[in-house]
Amino acid sequence: MLIQKLKYAQNLTTQERHIIEYILDHPEIVFKATAHELARMTFTSSSTIVRLCKKLGTKGYPDFQLQWALEYKPNPQKDEPEGELAIEQGNLPAAIEALPYLYEQSLSKTRQMLKEDSLIKIVRWLKSSERIDIYGSDNNYYLAQQASAKWNELGINAVAHNSANFHYLNSINLNMSPLSFVISHTGHNRAMVEVAKALRNKQMRMVAVTSNNNSALTKLCDETILTYGYDERMRLSKLATMVSVLYIFDVLYMSTIPEEG
Incomplete structure (x- = not known):
């Protein structure tokens, strides 16, 4: 699972480790931020974000967002998974980029079964x-x-x-x-x-x-x-x-x- 990969990833640079710590501390930021915005928040670069996503087995940041959305379990005290609503309602470019990954993953996993x-x-x-x-x-x-x-x-x-x-x-x-x-x-x-x-x-x-x-x-x-x-x-x-x-x-x-x- 992606979350487990984040927690136990090896051979990371200091910047990559910092990005992971930031995501684990602020998990819903993945739904709201672009790669550029996440880079600014973590004082890194977009290329570092993308490189980390690929190290974790995803094809890039949109694919990372998608897999995070499928695995992330929000606080059960909340009525709605806030992060998911953000990607559905508030970020058209992210939806345009993420949906092909969603379709591809769904088709690939179904084919395997x-x-x-x-x-x-x-x-x-x-x-x-x-x-x-x-x-x-x-x-x-x-x-x-x-x-x-x-x-x-x-x-x-x-x-x-x-x-x-x-x-x-x-x-x-x-x-x-x-x-x-x-x-x-x-x-x-x-x-x-x-x-x-x-x-x-x-x-x-x-x-x-x-x-x-x-x-x-x-x-x-x-x-x-x-x-x-x-x-x-x-x-x-x-x-x-x-x-x-x-x-x-x-x-x-x-x-x-x-x-x-």
Whole structure:
């Protein structure tokens, strides 16, 4: 973790050690200050800040800010993580620079967690199914709608749901071999767990899309695809997870595109 690297970094110059001490004493300054501003506060230079960031394993100061945002735990007595709000609301240039790193990190981490054998099985299920159902609540419902729309463009029957549709479940023809995806970042969303229970009672095939591999949801599903980045305390983390979910469904979508010719 980045915080641990800061605390136990070796082979640092006096200036670099001073910068680290300043950051650890004022952790939320990372969200508010540019590299130039941090250099001025620590009586160093922008190039020293960037060099230190690279020594710590990040690609530069924007990437350092992003990883700090994902790991930093604010004082629990505060109602809001102040530093995160600063980068979201008050620093447009920082957002422009940081978001590509956020997307890149989310995609890379998700790719590392994908299990090819499991994906091959899921793609095989997709190709043999006459209907795809995708369940999600709140933001996940809109992600489900996007995924469904792409499959519908291919002529594949796909429907997004934000709750269990018991009329549909009671009338569905199981000979259609429907495949259901259930999205819940925590794996404990009550509505989605109830959906999974209803689907399980109908003996329907299910895939969990979640960041929690040991949850009520995963125990009900036939397969699990892990997402990256969910931490309910950090809004940037929610954005990272949305990117992760979109990537997962795009991989599945591209795997079902018929070959030309």
